[in-house]
Amino acid sequence: MEGSSKTLRLYNTLTRSIEPIYPLERNRLRLYACGPTVYTYAHIGNFRSFLTADLIVRVAQALGWQTVYVCNVTDVGHLTVDDYADASGEDKLERALRSEEGRRFPNIWDLARYYTQAFLEDWQTLKLVEPDVRPRATEHIRQQILAIEQLVKTGHAYETRQGVYFHVPSFPDYGKLSGNRDPEQLARAVRDVVQDPEKRDPRDFALWKKDEKHLMQWYSPWGWGFPGWHIECSVMSMEYLGETFDLHLGGEDLIFPHHECEIAQAESLTGKPLARYWVHTRFLLVEGEKMSKSKGNFFTVRELIFPPEAGGQGIDPMALRYALISGKYREPLNFTRKHLRDSIRIVQRYQEAARHVEAALESDRSGPDRLGDRLSTIYDKTLEALCDDLNTPVALAAALEGVKLILGFGDQLNRASAESARRWLDQIDALLGFVYPPERPCAHTRREKDPFVEKVERLLAERDAARRARDFARADAIREQLLQMGVEVMDTPEGTRWRRKVLV
Ligand SMILES: Nc1ncnc2c1ncn2[C@@H]1O[C@H](COP(=O)(O)OP(=O)(O)OP(=O)(O)O)[C@@H](O)[C@H]1O
Numbered sequence: 001m002e003g004s005s006k007t008l009r010l011y012n013t014l015t016r017s018i019e020p021i022y023p024l025e026r027n028r029l030r031l032y033a034c035g036p037t038v039y040t041y042a043h044i045g046n047f048r049s050f051l052t053a054d055l056i057v058r059v060a061q062a063l064g065w066q067t068v069y070v071c072n073v074t075d076v077g078h079l080t081v082d083d084y085a086d087a088s089g090e091d092k093l094e095r096a097l098r099s100e101e102g103r104r105f106p107n108i109w110d111l112a113r114y115y116t117q118a119f120l121e122d123w124q125t126l127k128l129v130e131p132d133v134r135p136r137a138t139e140h141i142r143q144q145i146l147a148i149e150q151l152v153k154t155g156h157a158y159e160t161r162q163g164v165y166f167h168v169p170s171f172p173d174y175g176k177l178s179g180n181r182d183p184e185q186l187a188r189a190v191r192d193v194v195q196d197p198e199k200r201d202p203r204d205f206a207l208w209k210k211d212e213k214h215l216m217q218w219y220s221p222w223g224w225g226f227p228g229w230h231i232e233c234s235v236m237s238m239e240y241l242g243e244t245f246d247l248h249l250g251g252e253d254l255i256f257p258h259h260e261c262e263i264a265q266a267e268s269l270t271g272k273p274l275a276r277y278w279v280h281t282r283f284l285l286v287e288g289e290k291m292s293k294s295k296g297n298f299f300t301v302r303e304l305i306f307p308p309e310a311g312g313q314g315i316d317p318m319a320l321r322y323a324l325i326s327g328k329y330r331e332p333l334n335f336t337r338k339h340l341r342d343s344i345r346i347v348q349r350y351q352e353a354a355r356h357v358e359a360a361l362e363s364d365r366s367g368p369d370r371l372g373d374r375l376s377t378i379y380d381k382t383l384e385a386l387c388d389d390l391n392t393p394v395a396l397a398a399a400l401e402g403v404k405l406i407l408g409f410g411d412q413l414n415r416a417s418a419e420s421a422r423r424w425l426d427q428i429d430a431l432l433g434f435v436y437p438p439e440r441p442c443a444h445t446r447r448e449k450d451p452f453v454e455k456v457e458r459l460l461a462e463r464d465a466a467r468r469a470r471d472f473a474r475a476d477a478i479r480e481q482l483l484q485m486g487v488e489v490m491d492t493p494e495g496t497r498w499r500r501k502v503l504v
């Protein structure tokens with residue numbers, strides 16, 4: 001579709017306006033999305049952000065562009081207080097390893113590997129486009145050290161007894177992305193973090209943390225330690241996309257400090273803008289609050305889509321995908337039962353339409369194509385809405401009209417119309433990704449058990465033992481503990497059953 005007349009327009013956090021996207025290289029979009037920190041399962045809020053990148057890649061391809069898409073894996077533990085620019089506080093991976101669930105891993109590397117694998121499975125289950133490169137922070141330590149050395153050499157960074165810091169006053173543009181320019185306001189933002197008294201400015205953030213006890217450590221010109229969180233993305237994005245690329249994406253919490261710091265590091269190294277457009281997804285909320293790993297108020301992909309016997313709710317992953325893209329990425333989205341129920345119903349209509357189309361293709365019902373033109377107008381409207389700053393509610397409403405049109409024919413669809421309908425369903429699937437099920441098997445076909453399910457089963461066995469020993473207080477306490485975990489226990493004549501608190 002070379003030379004499509006449509007223009008993709010997106011809100012650029014950097015300029016605070018909706019701008020037409022013109023790739024630096026004609027018809028070739030280079031983009032980087034900040035990936036997950038793999039210390040536990042990703043939740044569906046994380047996937048809301050990844051789905052923004054996914055839709056942009058799909059729209060770009062529909063416009064006939066090539067894409068070079070990079071999405072990293074943060075497998076070096078960054079800190080539990082990562083809302084702050086400074087790298088002190090507790091390491092997320094190390095804390096996870098000490099947790100009840102984490103203790104089953106022999107070491108921190110295995111823990112990171114396990115959750116990386118789980119993340120990739122969820123990614124496939126929700127049918128996200130595979131990135132061209134998925135760099136891991138731990139595999140790019142050398143490049144990070146070299147970049148830090150260069151920053152020290154050019155006067156942008158300095159060493160203290162605790163680490164190496166980027167010196168914020170050396171980069172006058174610091175604050176251009178987030179608007180956080182007032183030094184006092186920035187100093188307040190880091191006030192709760194353990195301070196290094198040798199830091200030259202309270203805003204200075206860590207590039208390298210000296211730490212001989214850290215479970216993940218590398219040798220550097222500053223001794224044993226590990227890199228700060230921000231440097232990995234500056235280094236890996238430039239390695240695979242060049243010193244200046246088109247789009248940089250992430251959730252809204254990454255604007256400051258993460259992306260602000262990425263810009264400071266990269267632009268101090270090259271003297272060139274890092275990315276031309278910065279796109280941020282607003283949060284997925286639960287009861288008005290950010291869905292968050294650290295808050296514990298989250299749903300993982302697996303607990304929603306696994307079948308009930310594996311402790312899940314058996315929700316069609318395509319319905320979950322639909323629910324997650326149904327709100328505008330630039331507005332917070334409240335995740336509710338009703339929302340999920342509506343999405344399930346709509347995706348079922350698509351599936352029903354696809355079944356009708358398959359049946360009609362098998363038939364020899366003749367007649368003129370009565371759908372081609374109308375569906376092609378609908379496809380155009382859908383793509384146009386996505387080009388309009390990814391207006392998914394309008395795009396999904398437009399596409400639904402096409403489904404209604406197909407279903408309106410019932411089982412009277414003729415072959416020629418069915419051929420157009422199938423082409424249209426294929427196109428909509430390429431654009432929005434929820435029409436057909438994921439090709440790869442869902443993660444629950446793995447032999448390994450979900451640690452959550454393992455924990456529930458262990459507690460139930462303990463409860464059984466307590467009941468047999470007539471220790472009812474203990475049995476009740478375990479039931480209460482399970483309830484707190486969102487698990488309902490039912491004692492039936494056939495034995496004890498359990499299920500997750502049902503969402504739909
Ligand atoms: N509730 C949410 N809605 C949308 N995007 C989110 C949400 N929570 C995190 N993200 C985004 O998910 C991506 C991966 O983030 P990461 O794995 O670092 O999560 P995190 O911020 O450590 O998790 P949490 O904040 O839940 O503890 C980032 O782009 C982040 O901004």
Ligand SMILES: [Zn+2]
Pocket residue numbers: 033034035233258
């Ligand atoms: Zn990043």
